[in-house]
Amino acid sequence: MLQRKKFSNEIPLYLMLAPAVVLVLIYSYAPMVGLVMGFQRVLPGKGIFGSPWVGLENFKFVFEMPTIFQVVWNTIRIAGLKAIAGVAVPVTVALMLNNVTSHAFKRTVQTVIYLPHFLSWIIMAGILLDILSPSEGIVNRALGLLGIRPIFFLGDDRIFPWTMVVTEVWKSFGFGTIVYLAALTDIDPTLYEAAVVDGASRWQQTRYITLPGISGTIIMLSTLSLGNILNAGFDQIFNLYSPLVYRTGDIIDTLVYRTGILNNQYGIATAVGLLKSVVSLLLIGIAYKLAAKWADYRIF
Amino acid sequence: MNPRIYKLPFFENLLNLTVLALLAALCLFPILHILALSFSSAAAAASGRVAVWPVEFTLQSYQFVLDNPAFGKSFIISLLRVLVGTPVNMILTILVAYPLSRPRDKFRARDFFAWFFIITVLFSGGLIPWYMVIRQTGLIDKFWALILPGAVPVFNVILLANSFRTIPKELEEAAAMDGAGHWTVLFKVLLPLSLPVLATVTLFVAVAHWNSWFDGLILMNSPDKYPLQSYLQTVVVNPDPRMLTERDLDLLKIISNRTTRAAQIFIAMIPILMVYPFLQRYFTSGIKLGSVKG
Structure with a gap:
């Protein structure tokens, strides 16, 4: 009797979940089932039920692609550099903002540096393609005034990865400071008072109070970025790259897009996507364990 | 509230503020440049005279x-x-x-x-x-x-x-x-x-x-x-x-x-x-x- 009553209390909860569960089953779980296409030669119009099984043929093809290891390396390199800069720059800027005494100045800087985060990569790419153009872009015109010859930021494959890292930082560093500023305000002010009484210098205060105060946040976010090491930023690179920079700029996601959507090689593109999803899941698992251990982080 | 006691010495403070102002300018400048370009004439844009203010103001592009x-x-x-x-x-x-x-x-x-x-x-x-x-x-x-x-x-x-x-x-x-x-x-x-x-x-x-x-x-x-x-x-x-x-x-x-x-x-x-x-x-x-x- 008691059990029955309890369940009837829970019925509204199931009703609330029902629509979302159905949508997630269709648009998130069904594609997971669709991963079996990685083991098929997908025929147009036949879908996953009519296409023949080919075992590991697609995976064999993937590992025999001449560029595959280069593409994986490009992905890890760009994502890794972005991860490092994505912690270092916001931490530095947050510490700098923390030293500002004028409230109005601080607010103004924050307002401006948060803005790029909210603009899409389409807008950002439109802006970057214009200002970085070697012939008429304002950046190269300014460099020209300094006597520097035009730099092909988006067309030179030695520079392209760095352009990706710098423009990513440009878009996201401001928003990244928020979490560190929050951690800084959580530091107990009496620690500083005590340090002053003990005659600690500014650097000593920074070294022994400020940095330890935000190190938990730094460790947590750095660790979690490990799970994203195969995501080098599709939205950004897809809109800024060209065949000129495939050697250093082509990443797993852009390769999947070209193979699957443009060339209709569904089986092969799915195989690459499957490998990426599995490795990512492993990395997220490791990152989550490490973050839980080092920074006491829990998602839910 | 800033959780710190010390104040930066004058020159360090000035340096700190300058770098922050430059960072803010870096975020704002490209957007202002695009805005200025959109209100400038084709010729002004092509000759590279547009920075952050429209040159030869026109609404033609918006038109x-x-x-x-x-x-x-x-x-x-x-x-x-x-x-x-x-x-x-x-x-x-x-x-x-x-x-x-x-x-x-x-x-x-x-x-x-x-x-x-x-x-x-x-x-x-x-x-x-x-x-x-x-x-x-x-x-x-x-x-x-x-x-x-x-x-x-x-x-x-x-x-x-x-x-x-x-x-x-x-x-x-x-x-x-x-x-x-x-x-x-x-x-x-x-x-x-x-x-x-x-x-x-x-x-x-x-x-x-x-x-x-x-x-x-x-x-x-x-x-x-x-x-x-x-x-x-x-x-x-x-x-x-x-x-x-x-x-x-x-x-x-x-x-x-x-x-x-x-x-x-x-x-x-x-x-x-x-x-x-x-x-x-x-x-x-x-x-x-x-x-x-x-």
Whole structure:
């Protein structure tokens, strides 16, 4: 009797979940089932039920692609550099903002540096393609005034990865400071008072109070970025790259897009996507364990 | 409040402020440059005389863009997408966050459903199977393809569920004493107390809808169904000659491609700039509230 009553209390909860569960089953779980296409030669119009099984043929093809290891390396390199800069720059800027005494100045800087985060990569790419153009872009015109010859930021494959890292930082560093500023305000002010009484210098205060105060946040976010090491930023690179920079700029996601959507090689593109999803899941698992251990982080 | 005691010495302070001001300028300058270009004449733009102020002020580029029916159409599709997609996302977010925020003894399947949703963040079928499923469900070239596949934003669900859990249990228990069921607790107790978080999440969801471009690009076969950002992808970022009409080609001999691109970029930015003051006011508090761990 008691059990029955309890369940009837829970019925509204199931009703609330029902629509979302159905949508997630269709648009998130069904594609997971669709991963079996990685083991098929997908025929147009036949879908996953009519296409023949080919075992590991697609995976064999993937590992025999001449560029595959280069593409994986490009992905890890760009994502890794972005991860490092994505912690270092916001931490530095947050510490700098923390030293500002004028409230109005601080607010103004924050307002401006948060803005790029909210603009899409389409807008950002439109802006970057214009200002970085070697012939008429304002950046190269300014460099020209300094006597520097035009730099092909988006067309030179030695520079392209760095352009990706710098423009990513440009878009996201401001928003990244928020979490560190929050951690800084959580530091107990009496620690500083005590340090002053003990005659600690500014650097000593920074070294022994400020940095330890935000190190938990730094460790947590750095660790979690490990799970994203195969995501080098599709939205950004897809809109800024060209065949000129495939050697250093082509990443797993852009390769999947070209193979699957443009060339209709569904089986092969799915195989690459499957490998990426599995490795990512492993990395997220490791990152989550490490973050839980080092920074006491829990998602839910 | 700045949690520090010391004041920087004069020169270090000056250096600190200068570097911060430069960083802010770096974020603002490219946007002002595009704005200036969009109001400048083609000749001024080509001769490189435009920095952050329009040269030979003209509205020709805007005239050209606004006279283009394809641009207006995609703008309206984007607006519709925000107006339909945001409520759909928010209703589903609230309806999922509530059960997941219940204690385990009140909802015994809580952990099962929590994992049911979290798994979709950790693992995905990838691009191709996702595309195939959407095609199988008949959404290709349909407006709902922009709404339904992403209708349950799991990160926001977690944010809101965490926020619900910070609300004192006594309030819900008091309501339950008075005979309130789950629906009443959710709508009469929890939601009114969560307005700042709801406002923040709503704004973020709306911005995300406005900014989405990839789904429109690959799920719509005909360009006249593109939302604005997908449209801009094909005319500004990755110009496809097939998108140009003869009228465009004629006009572009007078107006520069560059200033019209600038005008289109700026128009696409306007809605974001309009909600930005609200975003700014809410998001810091919202993020802080949501990140409290239960």
